[in-house]
Amino acid sequence: MKFLWKAMCAAAMLGASIFSAHAEEKTITLGTMTWEDLTPITGITKKVLEDSGYTVKVVPFTEWGIAYAALTKGDIQLLASQIDYAAQDYWDKNKNRLEKISPVSHGLYQAIAVPNYVTIDSIDQLNENADKFGGKIVGIEPGSGLMRDADSAVKAYDLKLQLLEGSTAAMTAALKSAVDRNEWVAVTVWEPSWMMQKYPLKFLKDPKGVFPPPQGYYWVGKKGFSADNPHAREVVASVYVPLKDITAINGAVSDGKTMDDAVADWVASNADLIKRWENIKSE
Structure with missing residues (x-):
């Protein structure tokens, strides 16, 4: 009798298992x-x-x-x-x-980047060259993690440049225009991005560690x-x-x-x- 009960329980468990597998959406x-x-x-x-x-x-x-x-x-x-x-x-x-x-x-990885021909290498050098950047950092969509971190960087480094909200398309257009003219521009960008392949970009160093690691x-x-x-x-x-x-x-x-x-x-x-x-x- 005990053997029969165990067999019935085992069969019930097997049946439940099969039903569960078949029931998967x-x-x-x-x-x-x-x-x-x-x-x-x-x-x-x-x-x-x-x-x-x-x-x-x-x-x-x-x-x-x-x-x-x-x-x-x-x-x-x-x-x-x-x-x-x-x-x-x-x-x-x-x-x-x-x-x-x-x-x-x-x-x-996402942070502030500039073209390779720009002769600064760190975020804390932006203020002294604000005029060359037109007093702005060209951003992307508001609400993104990158823009949140960029806003934190503006505050942490007491930047005098305005962080512009917009869209990825608008940022890309501003970047292309500046590179075509060999002008200085600062943008919020990320890796992986085709922009890092197509344009001669470098991330600015972040000595305060505002932007997160990879x-x-x-x-x-x-x-x-x-x-x-x-x-x-x-x-x-x-x-x-x-x-x-x-x-x-x-x-x-x-x-x-x-x-x-x-x-x-x-x-x-x-x-x-x-x-x-x-x-x-x-x-």
């Missing part, structure tokens, strides 16, 4: 910031998930706050984010309702995602994209390719690696 919704470092990560992960049998929806965002709100509400299931510094405030505010899935890249990228999800989607979690955790590859993808986009085509080319040239990522079987 086959549609995954990824959130992505519409920025050149995060879009390739999302595109590559989407491809790997699709090849592993999932239907993938991608929802774009332009502000961290809105993206994290969508994640905590469950409107999206996963979001690629730099949680150590760039989006740390949003992660800290919501982390009790979220979970870190896996690292997906590393090396993001940062990691992580997939983060709504709490419970890994338990509810164990196979999808393993697929996502297999993906890792080196920073130089992200930069190369964006370089291809800046040369005229669409992001989808640039990601597809990267996937094709890394077919063997992709196959190893996808070689994960459902339990």
Whole structure:
């Protein structure tokens, strides 16, 4: 009788396990910031998930706050984010309702940069050359981690230059115009960026350590995602994209390719690696 009871319990547990595996949701919704470092990560992960049998929806965002709100509400299931510094405030505010899935890249650095021909090398030299820079530092979108850090730098170094809010496109146009004329310009920029490849740029030294060190990228999800989607979690955790590859993808986009085509080319040239990522079987 005892043996029969144990056998029944074992069968019940096996049945529950099989049911759980079959019950895993086959549609995954990824959130992505519409920025050149995060879009390739999302595109590559989407491809790997699709090849592993999932239907993938991608929802774009332009502000961290809105993206994290969508994640905590469950409107999206996963979001690629730099949680150590760039989006740390949003992660800290919501982390009790979220979970870190896996690292997906590393090396993001963002700060104030100038063309190589500019004869200063440190942020604390900006004030004495403010006129040469037109009294301004050309920034990007308000609300980004880079602009938050740049604003902190303006205060920490008591800079007399105005930090201009705007857009990445406007900053890029100002940079190109200045370089074409061999003029001095200070911009907020980041690595990985095709701009660091195309233009002769150097990051200004930061002796006060205002800008954070190179940062990691992580997939983060709504709490419970890994338990509810164990196979999808393993697929996502297999993906890792080196920073130089992200930069190369964006370089291809800046040369005229669409992001989808640039990601597809990267996937094709890394077919063997992709196959190893996808070689994960459902339990």
